[in-house]
Every structure is written in structure tokens, then in C-alpha cells.
Amino acid sequence: MKVTRLSSGISIRRTIADGTGQQVAAVKEIIQDVRDNGDQAMFRYAEKWDGAKLSSLRVTEEEIAQAVERFDRQLLEDLTEAAANIRRYHDSQQQKGYQLDHDDGSYLAQRVTAIESAGLYVPGGTAAYPSSVLMNVIPAQVAGVSRIVLISPPGKDGTLSDGVLASAHILGITEVYKSGGAQAIAALAYGTQSIAPVDKITGPGNIFVALAKRQVNGDVAIDMIAGPSEIAIIADDSAYADEVAADLLSQAEHDPMASAVLLTTSEKLADAVSKEIERQLASLPREAIASPAMKNHGMIYLGETIEELITAANQLAPEHLEIMTEDAEAVAEKIRHAGAIFIGRFSSEPIGDYFAGTNHVLPTNSTARFSSALSVYDFIKRTSIIRYSEQAWQNNKEKIARLARLEGLEGHARAVESRSWEKGNQS
Amino acid sequence: MKVTRLSSGISIRRTIADGTGQQVAAVKEIIQDVRDNGDQAMFRYAEKWDGAKLSSLRVTEEEIAQAVERFDRQLLEDLTEAAANIRRYHDSQQQKGYQLDHDDGSYLAQRVTAIESAGLYVPGGTAAYPSSVLMNVIPAQVAGVSRIVLISPPGKDGTLSDGVLASAHILGITEVYKSGGAQAIAALAYGTQSIAPVDKITGPGNIFVALAKRQVNGDVAIDMIAGPSEIAIIADDSAYADEVAADLLSQAEHDPMASAVLLTTSEKLADAVSKEIERQLASLPREAIASPAMKNHGMIYLGETIEELITAANQLAPEHLEIMTEDAEAVAEKIRHAGAIFIGRFSSEPIGDYFAGTNHVLPTNSTARFSSALSVYDFIKRTSIIRYSEQAWQNNKEKIARLARLEGLEGHARAVESRSWEKGNQS
Numbered sequence: 061m062k063v064t065r066l067s068s069g070i071s072i073r074r075t076i077a078d079g080t081g082q083q084v085a086a087v088k089e090i091i092q093d094v095r096d097n098g099d100q101a102m103f104r105y106a107e108k109w110d111g112a113k114l115s116s117l118r119v120t121e122e123e124i125a126q127a128v129e130r131f132d133r134q135l136l137e138d139l140t141e142a143a144a145n146i147r148r149y150h151d152s153q154q155q156k157g158y159q160l161d162h163d164d165g166s167y168l169a170q171r172v173t174a175i176e177s178a179g180l181y182v183p184g185g186t187a188a189y190p191s192s193v194l195m196n197v198i199p200a201q202v203a204g205v206s207r208i209v210l211i212s213p214p215g216k217d218g219t220l221s222d223g224v225l226a227s228a229h230i231l232g233i234t235e236v237y238k239s240g241g242a243q244a245i246a247a248l249a250y251g252t253q254s255i256a257p258v259d260k261i262t263g264p265g266n267i268f269v270a271l272a273k274r275q276v277n278g279d280v281a282i283d284m285i286a287g288p289s290e291i292a293i294i295a296d297d298s299a300y301a302d303e304v305a306a307d308l309l310s311q312a313e314h315d316p317m318a319s320a321v322l323l324t325t326s327e328k329l330a331d332a333v334s335k336e337i338e339r340q341l342a343s344l345p346r347e348a349i350a351s352p353a354m355k356n357h358g359m360i361y362l363g364e365t366i367e368e369l370i371t372a373a374n375q376l377a378p379e380h381l382e383i384m385t386e387d388a389e390a391v392a393e394k395i396r397h398a399g400a401i402f403i404g405r406f407s408s409e410p411i412g413d414y415f416a417g418t419n420h421v422l423p424t425n426s427t428a429r430f431s432s433a434l435s436v437y438d439f440i441k442r443t444s445i446i447r448y449s450e451q452a453w454q455n456n457k458e459k460i461a462r463l464a465r466l467e468g469l470e471g472h473a474r475a476v477e478s479r480s481w482e483k484g485n486q487s
Numbered sequence: 488m489k490v491t492r493l494s495s496g497i498s499i500r501r502t503i504a505d506g507t508g509q510q511v512a513a514v515k516e517i518i519q520d521v522r523d524n525g526d527q528a529m530f531r532y533a534e535k536w537d538g539a540k541l542s543s544l545r546v547t548e549e550e551i552a553q554a555v556e557r558f559d560r561q562l563l564e565d566l567t568e569a570a571a572n573i574r575r576y577h578d579s580q581q582q583k584g585y586q587l588d589h590d591d592g593s594y595l596a597q598r599v600t601a602i603e604s605a606g607l608y609v610p611g612g613t614a615a616y617p618s619s620v621l622m623n624v625i626p627a628q629v630a631g632v633s634r635i636v637l638i639s640p641p642g643k644d645g646t647l648s649d650g651v652l653a654s655a656h657i658l659g660i661t662e663v664y665k666s667g668g669a670q671a672i673a674a675l676a677y678g679t680q681s682i683a684p685v686d687k688i689t690g691p692g693n694i695f696v697a698l699a700k701r702q703v704n705g706d707v708a709i710d711m712i713a714g715p716s717e718i719a720i721i722a723d724d725s726a727y728a729d730e731v732a733a734d735l736l737s738q739a740e741h742d743p744m745a746s747a748v749l750l751t752t753s754e755k756l757a758d759a760v761s762k763e764i765e766r767q768l769a770s771l772p773r774e775a776i777a778s779p780a781m782k783n784h785g786m787i788y789l790g791e792t793i794e795e796l797i798t799a800a801n802q803l804a805p806e807h808l809e810i811m812t813e814d815a816e817a818v819a820e821k822i823r824h825a826g827a828i829f830i831g832r833f834s835s836e837p838i839g840d841y842f843a844g845t846n847h848v849l850p851t852n853s854t855a856r857f858s859s860a861l862s863v864y865d866f867i868k869r870t871s872i873i874r875y876s877e878q879a880w881q882n883n884k885e886k887i888a889r890l891a892r893l894e895g896l897e898g899h900a901r902a903v904e905s906r907s908w909e910k911g912n913q914s
Binding site: 074076102132134135138139141142148149152153158160166168170173175176186188190191223251259260278279281282285300302303306307309310312313314338344345346350389392395396398399400401402403404405406407408410411412413414415417418419422425426428429430431432433435437441442443444445446447448449450452453456459460462463464466467468469470471472473474475476478479481483 | 501503531559561562563566568569575576579580585587593595600602603613614617618650664666686687705706707708712729730733734736737739740741767771772775791816819822823825826827829830831832833834835836837838839840841842843844845846849852854855856857858859860862864868869870871872873874875876877879880883886887889890891893894895896897898899900901902903905906908910
């Protein structure tokens with residue numbers, strides 16, 4: 061693993077999924093096709109890209125029941141417990157509106173309501189993660205979204221993975237569709253004969269899914285476009301090299317583009333972690349993915365002081381930040397930019413991916429500077445309410461008219477003044 | 488004004504600022520130019536498009552002081568009072584984090600912090616609205632953003648409008664730059680020699696500004712891309728036609744693309760409003776803007792029942808919705824989608840534009856289905872914190888490892904298990 065001194069600076073990587081002009085055009089065409097031809101286009105694409113001949117896009121109750129039947133009991137229990145943890149954490153994000161009453165009889169208010177419908181895209185194949193179902197659906201449920209839809213590409217046999225359907229079952233989700241790629245996003249955004257459109261689309265996906273989400277954004281809401289997974293670890297002499305290495309590899313195995321960075325004051329740890337990475341890689345099933353990730357996007361930075369490491373972490377604004385140092389809490393206090401912070405050696409990052417209760421949909425590409433984990437707040441909207449009394453109007457109409465005229469908007473001034481115009485029996 | 492029956496359906500208009508391929512390419516080029524050439528490019532564009540020969544991009548304290556000197560005392564007072572109202576309303580949006588402590592000694596937390604820097608784009612010329620400065624800056628200040636920057640195109644004489652500088656002064660904003668268009672957005676996003684980059688860019692602008700915001704989105708955060716202004720009014724026989732007409736025109740005068748819709752159960756009101764629109768248009772200074780808006784995007788819908796009007800309003804999900812009916816409160820209760828609701832005849836829409844305290848940056852194009860007014864929430868971010876205890880790890884490590892293996896992520900499972908590996912004196 062490459063080792064370099066922090067004093068010579070830190071490189072911040074940005075990998076935005078822009079796609080090639082060809083990919084963008086292809087996605088545009090697919091979206092238009094779905095808008096024009098609806099289900100018929102959906103069936104065509106399912107056959108073309110998923111190799112699945114479908115008679116219906118909707119997963120039947122029976123299919124879900126059978127998947128749950130086949131699914132491992134122990135894992136069903138584990139997922140159910142994870143779901144409860146995630147729900148408990150997100151329950152605290154429920155937001156209330158407020159009302160400000162004024163002495164003049166007027167009031168202002170902010171009304172908070174859930175969006176009405178949300179669609180979750182679940183990737184197919186090896187990336188069909190039950191945990192993604194929990195992490196995307198539960199915040200929407202806590203927000204009070206009344207219609208929650210799942211869509212995921214079918215296998216050649218026209219079925220979805222048991223794990224995904226079992227997760228849907230645990231959460232009480234019954235509206236599930238078989239479709240993948242840009243066409244699935246188009247269907248969620250604009251609807252087809254058998255799929256009603258939704259207000260917000262969330263969930264991970266390949267470049268075509270990402271580009272489709274970009275293109276429909278504005279017609280519907282979307283969540284962030286996630287980049288490759290990232291982990292940074294701040295560690296000192298007190299850390300164990302095998303644990304540090306294992307945690308770095310846990311992100312590296314996601315994607316050859318994933319990045320794994322160690323920030324340490326300990327040369328001893330740096331050397332030991334390098335050796336451990338090699339040792340552990342040798343027996344890692346996803347070595348073919350993790351190796352290039354470590355080789356191209358893995359780095360060990362050596363700093364003189366913990367302060368230097370903290371500054372570097374804030375510059376990286378990583379998706380996941382682990383802190384394995386003496387007094388890790390004090391270090392965590394000084395972190396300003398990170399998607400999620402894992403404090404102490406027993407807070408290994410995968411604990412947050414699956415079970416602790418926090419959301420694993422987190423800002424990548426240093427966007428933790430200005431964005432946050434997926435949350436209940438992403439599934440609510442706020443309406444401003446203005447109730448002016450006659451008294452309030454009397455007291456303020458001249459000021460408001462002056463401000464409108466300052467901006468050259470005479471019509472605005474007249475609207476406010478119109479309440480004092482002579483009324484005929486005009487209406 | 489066109490009158491039609493709701494029973495024959497309602498047309499929902501969407502006007503997304505996509506721009507032409509030529510415009511998109513031009514903006515891309517400008518952004519690259521600013522990234523490559525910094526201030527030098529900024530000066531070049533200021534001369535080319537604003538006709539201003541600048542020696543410095545930064546507005547001096549003296550320029551601000553002089554502008555305040557020149558500015559009308561009464562208006563300065565009005566703006567100061569408006570700012571206080573806006574601050575009071577937004578103060579209630581301050582958000583706290585939370586921490587959940589578990590019996591096993593572990594805890595989860597959500598830490599809320601302000602983003603570090605925000606840049607507000609203020610259009611030039613007649614659209615240089617002091618009110619926009621208040622509406623964009625105050626939520627950022629309430630959130631606790633430490634660095635807030637204003638940027639606005641200079642006039643030929645190389646100065647900014649007194650109103651904009653006076654508003655900045657009222658809010659204590661001292662970092663103000665002279666630049667407009669795509670180059671200003673590029674400078675805020677990527678920085679130049681004299682302008683440090685920001686984390687989030689907000690504020691209205693022309694198509695070039697909108698396209699630039701789209702292109703830098705992801706590298707920095709942006710607010711919504713606002714479409715033309717919209718107003719819908721639900722009114723019955725109890726409403727006054729001259730007031731309804733004046734309020735419709737107050738939005739129509741913004742933009743020939745602005746839309747103004749009346750939803751009413753009263754044919755009498757419909758006729759009277761049509762006549763009033765003609766009468767008031769005749770003497771409206773911005774008649775040349777308001778007329779085409781009313782002609783092309785103005786509509787009166789007649790409904791049989793108030794319920795029918797409410798349904799239509801929810802389909803429109805308008806930026807601004809006024810309710811001028813008997814028991815307007817009860818009607819407002821049934822509105823699910825609107826940026827802002829103005830209840831009763833004394834709540835004329837411009838009151839919200841300037842003075843009441845709610846934010847006038849609101850979702851257009853029916854996006855009120857899933858988005859909200861600009862608020863304090865737009866200037867904060869949330870960091871998840873996971874502190875697992877040894878006990879919590881002991882209790883849950885097997886479940887977590889099973890879930891990781893279910894997803895084929897052996898490295899995740901091993902990371903969690905690594906805490907129980909035999910340690911040599913490796914570190």
C-alpha cells in the first residue's frame with residue numbers, strides 16, 4: 061500500500077457519474093421509449109437486457125410468499141432485528157411544523173407533510189442487497205409516505221432475489237415490480253399502464269440508472285447520485301493493524317473504484333497495515349475487486365500529529381470515517397465533514413452498513429461538506445402558511461408597497477393596496 | 488381571460504430550464520475558462536457582457552458605505568424590519584441533533600452542523616432585488632454558515648445597485664463580488680485568485696445562470712432551479728374581483744412565462760375578474776410583460792364545488808396559492824401540495840414576497856409535490872455517529888457477519904470478526 065507524508069499534501073478524488081455522450085443519448089432514448097410505449101417497452105427491455113420473458117411487471121403476493129418461505133429463518137430474524145434498529149434511529153428524525161401567532165391576529169406557519177409516493181430502485185444480480193431495501197424504505201415509512209414501490213431487474217427466470225422480496229415482506233411492502241436500468245427509472249418517473257408514477261426515486265444503480273435519475277430529476281425528486289464507496293481511518297499506535305486492514309478492505313471489496321485511506325501518526329502501524337492488507341487480500345473472495353481498489357485508490361498518509369490527521373480527514377470529507385485512537389471521542393468532536401463517523405475499534409464500518417440503525421446511504425465524493433445521509437427529511441416537504449389579519453395588513457401595507465416599488469414591481473404594490481380600493485357591487 | 492370548466496380537466500404546465508445545446512456548450516466553455524484562467528477570465532467577461540472595466544472583483548467597504556449613504560432612509564428601515572420578520576420565522580427552523588444511548592454502552596447520534604460557506608447570486612439590472620438578498624442570506628445566517636458571499640453583475644459603471652448593497656449592509660455581509668452569469672457561478676464553485684470557492688450556491692438568475700448551476704451541481708450544492716412564477720387562487724362569491732385580479736397580475740408582471748390561475752365556483756366572479764384584469768392591465772407599468780403572461784398562461788377554471796377546486800389546486804401544486812373563500816382556513820387544511828398558502832383576502836401574495844417573514848424562494852413547476860421553500864434546513868448537514876461498545880459488538884457480531892455474507896461481502900464479515908482475531912504484537 062502506498063505510504064506518503066501528509067506534509068506533502070493530500071489528494072482529493074472526485075468521481076462524478078457523468079457518463080459518455082453515447083450513454084446519455086441512449087438513456088434519453090430509453091426514457092422517451094417508455095414514455096411513448098409504456099409496458100410494451102418495459103417488456104421489450106426486460107427480454108433484451110435481462111433475458112426475461114415477462115407476462116406481467118408486478119410481483120404477485122404469491123411470489124413474495126414463496127420467496128419468504130424459501131428464505132433462511134435465521135437471516136429473516138437478523139433482517140427483522142436490523143429493521144427494528146433502523147426504525148428506532150430514524151424515528152427521532154420525525155419533524156413537526158410550527159406556528160407563530162402575532163398580536164395583530166395574523167400568523168405564520170410551517171406545515172410538514174410526507175411526500176405521497178416513493179420508488180426504490182434495487183439493483184439486480186450480486187448487488188441485490190436486502191440491506192438497501194431496509195435503508196431506503198424505512199426512512200420513507202417513518203416519514204409517512206403512503207405509497208412505497210420497489211423495482212428491481214428480474215433474473216433470466218423472471219424472478220427477483222428471495223432476499224429482496226423477504227426484506228420487502230418484513231417491511232410490509234407489497235407493490236414490487238420487475239424491471240431494471242434506465243427503463244425502470246423512466247417508469248417510476250412517468251408511469252406506464254401497470255406502474256403509477258412516484259414523486260421521489262431513491263436507490264443505487266449502475267451508470268445507466270444514475271444517468272436516468274439525473275435526466276428525470278426535476279420532474280420527480282431523486283436522492284443523491286452515489287459515487288464509489290469510501291473509507292478513511294484515523295489511527296494511532298493504539299490501533300490493531302489487522303483490524304484497520306480488514307476495515308479498509310471491507311470498503312475496497314465493493315468496487316475497483318472504491319477508495320480506502322489510512323491517516324496515521326504511527327509508522328509502525330503503517331508498515332503493519334501494509335503487510336496485513338497483502339496477507340488478507342490473498343484469501344479474500346472478492347480479491348479481484350479489492351486489489352485494484354487498494355492499488356489505485358488506497359493510500360496511507362503519515363502525519364506528525366493527530367491534529368494533522370483531523371485536518372486531512374476534514375479535507376477528504378469521506379463517506380465513512382473510523383477513528384481508532386486514544387480518546388477517539390475527542391478526535392470525533394473535531395471532525396467537521398464526514399458522512400458517518402465510527403468511534404473506537406468496536407465500531408467497524410459494516411456494523412453501520414447492516415445493523416446499528418444509522419443509514420448506510422451516505423454522501424460520497426467529498427459532498428459530506430454539504431450533504432447528509434438519507435433520512436426521514438428526504439421524504440417530507442414543508443408548506444409555508446401566511447394568514448394576515450386586517451390589522452396586520454393595515455399596519456404594514458405601506459411598507460410592503462414601498463418595497464415592491466423599490467423593485468419596480470408596481471403590480472405587487474397595487475395588489476396589497478387593492479384591499480382598500482372602493483368596492484362597487486362588482487362581485 | 489380564458490374561462491373553462493374544471494370538469495373538462497386541468498392543464499399542468501412544466502417549464503424546466505434545459506437550455507439549447509448551444510447554450511449548454513457555451514456555459515461549459517465559460518466554466519472551463521474560469522477554472523483555467525481565474526480572475527483574468529472574470530475581468531474579460533465583465534467587460535464583454537457587463538460593459539464594465541474592473542480593476543477588482545471585490546466590492547470595497549467604502550463602496551458599501553457610500554451606497555448605504557445614498558439609499559433612502561425609509562426604505563432602509565423597511566428592509567430592516569422585513570429582515571427581522573424573516574429572521575424570526577426562520578429561527579424556528581433551527582435543528583438540533585440527537586443521541587440514542589443503549590444499555591450495552593453503545594450509542595448512535597445525529598450531529599447537525601452548518602455548511603461552512605454559501606454564495607448567493609443576485610441578478611443585475613431591474614431584477615436586482617434587495618428582497619432576494621434577505622430571503623437567501625437570512626436562512627444561511629440562522630443555520631450558522633460562517634462565510635456568506637454575494638455576487639452580482641456590475642453596471643457599465645462597475646458598481647452594484649444601492650439596494651443590494653444596502654441589504655448586504657443590513658445583514659452584515661461584507662464579502663461581495665462584481666460578476667454575473669455563468670462565470671459568477673463558476674467562480675463560486677471552483678474559486679479564482681480573488682474569490683474562494685463556496686460549498687453551496689443559491690439565488691435566481693437567467694438561463695445561463697441556471698445552466699451553470701446545473702453543471703456545477705455535485706461539485707457544490709445548489710438550491711432548486713426556479714421556473715417562472717406561479718399563482719393560483721381559490722375563490723368563491725365572497726371574494727372581490729378587483730383584489731383577485733390585482734393578485735393574479737402581481738405574479739404575471741414578473742415574467743411573460745409566469746402563470747396565473749383562478750379556481751372558482753362563481754361564474755359572476757369569473758366574469759368580473761376577466762373585466763378587472765383588462766381594466767388593471769391598461770395602467771400597469773409592466774403591462775408588456777403581464778399581458779402575454781395572462782394571455783398565454785392565465786386561466787380561469789370554473790368548478791361545481793369547492794372540493795373540486797381543492798382537487799385541482801392539489802393537481803397544480805402551485806408555487807403560491809391564495810384562498811379567498813368563506814372559511815378559508817378549512818379549505819387550507821385540505822391543500823396537500825403548494826409552496827406557500829395565503830389564507831384570506833388580507834394575505835395578498837406580495838406580503839410574503841417582501842415582509843411577512845416566510846421565504847419567497849419557493850418550488851415551481853409542480854415540484855411542491857416533493858420540494859419546499861428555501862429554509863435553514865438547506866444550509867445544514869447531518870453526520871451519523873456510531874459508537875459501538877465491546878458488549879454491543881459481542882451481542883451482534885454474528886448477526887452482522889451473517890447479513891454481510893448473505894450479500895456476498897465476505898470482507899465485511901471478516902472486518903467485524905477481526906476484533907476477535909488472535910493479536911500478535913503486530914502494532
